[in-house]
Amino acid sequence: MGTSVYEIDLFNRKGFVRKVCRACGKAFWTLNHEKELCGDQPCVEYEFIGKPAVTKEFTLRSLRESFLGFFEREGHTRIRRYPVVARWREDVYLVGASIYDFQPWVTEGLVPPPANPLTISQPCIRLTDLENVGRTGRHLTSFEMMAHHAFNFPGRQVYWIDETVDYCYRFYVEELGIPEERIAFKEDFWEGGGNAGEDLEVLIDGLEVATLVFMHYATVNDTLQPLQNRIVDTGYGLERNLWLLRASPNVYEALYGDLVERFARLAGFHKVEENILREVSKVAGFVDARRPSDLRNSIAQRIGIEVEELEAILKPYEALYAILDHTRTLLWMLGDGVVPSNMGAGYIARLLLRRSVRLMEPLQIPVTLRDIMEAHIEASYQDFPEFKEVAEKILEILELEEKRYRQSLVKGIELLKRRAKELKSKGISALSTEDLVFFYDSHGVPPEILKEQAGKLGLEIKVPGDFYSALAKRHERVQRIAKAADAYRSKLLQELLGLPETQLLYYDDSYLRTFKAKVLKVVDGRYVILDRTAFYPEGGGQLCDNGRLKFRNHEALVKDVQNIGGFVLHGLEGTIPEAGEEVIGEVEWNRREQLMRHHTAAHILNAAARHVLGRHVWQTGAEKAVEKARLDISHFKRISPEELRRIEELANEVVLRNLNVRISFMPREKAEEKYGFILYQGGVFPGKTIRVVEIEGWDAEACGGLHCSSTGLVGFIKILSAERIQDGVERLTFAAGEAAIRYVQRMEDLIRETAEALHVSKEELPRAAAEMASELKVLRSEAERLRERLIESQVESMLKEAESLGDVRLLIKFMEGADVDANFAVKIANTLVNKDGGLVAIFFVLGKTVQVVAMVGDEAQKKGLHAGKIVTLVADRAGGGGGGTPRLGQGGGLERDKVLGMASYLRQAIGGWVKEQN
Known part of the structure; x- marks a missing residue:
């Protein structure tokens, strides 16, 4: 890229000079001719902390209004924020920048923008640096991106680089009153989402406060192709700019100062001296905050205290900062309709919510997440009254999710104990990252708790520094799985090129039952394409129409209707009409x-x-x-x-x-x-x-x-x-x-028949059913007691039947009968291996379907025997499927004939395993 694009009218007019940063080697523009560093981190420290650039006091609300008001006066139309859930897009779940609001429809020129030019303050959610939130002084999971956009289409040029930079300069210098010599513009190049273009990072006293992107390329096969549409994509972080103007020690104090003070006082935290918070923010620009020990050591050295003392001071505040950040993000998400779950945007919401609960536990703060959320709702009421309207639902979701989280921990820790036992039997002493992800995703147990518990179980755990942000990244984009049908549709579309798209009569009149049409093409000997149709194709969850096509003296049934790229295919049964024939279509109206x-x-x-x-x-x-x-x-x-x-x-x-x-x-x-x-x-x-x-x-x-x-x-x-x-x-x-x-x-027939069978009236059915349920409960209890006695009576004789294979004993039984099922087999097997830890019990249940149950005692497991693997071995040889844990394996769908001949094979296989261990 040449430098001519950056030779901007404002720079020439005001006397900006182009310099190359001594630290990072990138070019930047400044009025300070002596400046050698670009002003970005990590090239310089923050210079604004404790040194306000302006005397005027700003709030989030007043700063947002200053920005939007400035651009309104400059001919931009103010538009309302979009939801943080990007329901108009198929590729992402959450809005990560203001330009997301206009992708893909506006940016590709398919639809006009809501205004041109426009200005907006768009809430955005990004979890790429989740672990850094609270530690660095600057990272957030949600922020408002104040922006102005101009969409330059062929025949409609709005403005481009010169005007964009001029607007930016005037906003900071004339609207906010920041001295012009404190501003630098750093050259860069932006790529993302298949688009690219030059950009300028706007830096003031070491802080990046805005980015001005000029999208006018498409990236195709790693090459840049010029776009017809040229888009001005700017982003001014509301929170970062407030931090600059307030010159606070960190962004959290700028945003939540009153809330921090209120909750810290309630928790009894020791007040942190401003110089410590200031040094944290400065040092975090140079050190990777995902390595907390490096960050702590650097800060401790600079302020001259022991690392342990610094840790005790900072840790509670870092947790409180992160909790305030996460709950504010949750307000945006839950307020805009996200329901916590294990998928998509719901996954992100649950991750933040559970992380907040976890962060609160060691603080022993006498407030709840509900209290903190209520404070956020009240603080944002004037700007976002819509959250007040759904406040009770938001608070109910919080409390319910917190309860579920605590319940899942109990179950998850029990599963960890089983996993520890399984790993130890294999000589493994550490949990893998895959294990950490499994326990978090499937059972809600965070790695911090796993680490605490694993120590007691003799397991080692190393938690990746980016564990949470990596999880979030997995769920930030819609994962589309390619299907075989996609390839067929693409191939078919190529064959249909040149045909006119099918005229959709059902949209003209959804009550049309018969129509005349002409066959344009026959596909695969079964599907016909008509020039027009009243048959509705399958789509949007609605099944397709059925009916018939009549032609000459023939009739074909329409059984399947599909729309592929504007061509409606009619799947027929019967005689197939030829291309060019006239047909009469009849829609099966009742359907x-x-x-x-x-x-x-x-x-x-x-x-x-x-x-x-x-x-x-x-x-x-x-x-x-x-x-x-x-x-x-x-x-x-x-x-x-x-x-x-x-x-x-x-x-x-x-x-x-x-x-x-x-x-x-x-x-x-x-x-x-x-x-x-x-x-x-x-x-x-x-x-x-x-x-x-x-x-x-x-x-x-x-x-x-x-x-x-x-x-x-x-x-x-x-x-x-x-x-x-x-x-x-x-x-x-x-x-x-x-x-x-x-x-x-x-339902009425069932009620009547049931009442007749019980010899009662319909009105008496509830009473009669309750009596029957009570009697059935007694009978089931008696049956279970008899079954337990039956098991006890059989256990001793079965133990005598077991044959020795080296250091273990093997029992193989074939069971059938009306009262015999897999549960019965599991109970007998469990009783057997509890009495004899060296036993391997394998039961085949011969019912309507053939099932297998394998149970391996504790001593037999030490010999390397694994019940789940035994079942897999059976399934591989006798069809069906199955698996399980080292102690219990279960499978089904087995072929009866193959199962009946498996006893000798299993004796040989298990005997071989035992010999290998010895």
Whole structure:
């Protein structure tokens, strides 16, 4: 890259000189002709701490208003912040910069920006330096990126580098009053997300306060290709700029000074002298904060105290800073509808929440996370009143997640004990990083607690310095798994090039039942492409239409309909028409009508769930079939029967009101402006024009499915069940219209038949069922007691049957009978190995399916025998599958004939293992 791009009018006009930094070797522009260092870290220390550049007092609110107001006066339109959850994008979960708001649709020129030029203060979340938060004095997990953007498209040039740098200079010098000689502009080059361009880092007294990026390249195969669109992408960190203006010892004191003082006083912390905090921030610019010992040693040397004394002073404050940071980030996330879970944005929320709980424990502070969150909500109320509206839900989620975390610790520590035993049996004395990730992701146990417990169990643990940020990075982007069908679709699209896209008659009239069309092409001898169709293809969770095609004297059944890149393929059974033939299509109306009812009902129910459960509810999946449909929604706990009933009542109220269902195609930016991002309940809708399905006064979503023209046509909606299908996701199974009526009729038949069988009336059924349940409980208890006696009676004789194989004994039994199952086999095997630790018991349960249970006693395990491996050996030889722990292995799906001949093979294999150990 040449330097001409940086020969900016302002630099020439004001007398800036281009220098090369003596430390890092990069070029920068300054008014100070004697300056030899660029002013960035680690080239220089922070020079602003304790030396305010201006006399005016600023708050977050007043600084944000100064920025937005300045750019408004300079012809920019102020736009409202976007949610931190990037629901309009398919590649990321959270907004990490203000430019995310406009990717990909605006930056690629597909839709116009909401204003041009514009200014915004966008909350952003980045966890790339999570471990550094609290330690360095400058790192945060969330921040507001104040920005001004200009989108230069062919035929519409707004402004470029000269104007951008001029705006920046004037904002700092004229608006804020910072002396111009304290400002430096450092040259750099930015790449990311497939785009690239020159940039200037804006540095004041050692602190980077803004970045000015000029995107005008695409990166293609490691080469730069000029873009038609040139985009001004700027970012001014609100919190960093406040830190500069307040000249506080660190960014946390600038942001949370009052809260730090309040909670530190309640906890009884010793007050830290400002010079210590100041030195922490300065030294952290030179030392990797993920190596705390290096950081501590450097600071201790500079201020002349022992490392242990410094540790005792700093550690409580570092934890408090991190807790205040994490809870503020959680406010953004939970307030914008994130539900903690084990996936996507929910994973990040849970990670921050649990880390906050962990950080609070050693502080013994007489406040809760709820208290801290309430303080954040109150402090942000004037700027973000929307969080006050959902405050109770946010606080409920916090308390519930904290409770779950503590419960998971108990289970996780028990699992650690088992893992320690397993590793020791293999001669391994350390937990791997993979183990740490497994215990955290699957059981919620942080590595710090593992380290405490592992010491007691004789295990070593080395926790990577970037453990949490590495976990966060795994979950920051949507992981799309390529499918075999993707390759087929790509190949097929190449074959279809040159054909006109199919005319979609079902969008012109969703009640159209018959139509005439022409066959354009036959694909794979089974699929036909028509020039126009009324058959709806599978998509958006809605099953495809069925029906028939008539031509000449033939008829073919339409069984599968798919849209591939604008071409609708009709899968046929029967005689296949030839290319060029005229056909008459007939849609199977009863199926279509029921699918439309279920799709419209899904929209009605989703909005009803948001009304009842809260604004955090978002659709995560759906399927609309003929007899029933399902709707998956995000929610942080199980839905109660009362809540379910209220959702159902609300949905049916909407049906009875017979609201109009309006469908329109709108420019994306107009739809977002009118309805907000609630449009994307069903996921991202591609393209610059989106199809909006609006239930008048109730719901609006971007949707490609077919719907009833009014809610009254949906008919009765009945929720059939609610279940938790994964962490943070509830599944509502429901039926509407005739399907709902048929379901209710079936339930009535079952009730009537059950009442007749019990010789009671319908009204007496609950009492009769309770009595039967009580009697059944007694019978089960008696059966279990008899089973225990049966086991006891068989154990001694079975032990005598065991044969010796070196230092272990082996028992192989084939069991069958009405009362025999895998659980019975496990109980017998457990009793056997408890009595004889050198025993290996293998039971084959011969029922409708063949199962295997293997149990290895403690002494036999020391000889290298592993129950899970024995089961795997059986499964490899007899089909099926299975595995397990060193003590217990289980498998199933085995082939009966192969199992019956396995005894001698197992004796030989296990005998061989024992000999190897000796």
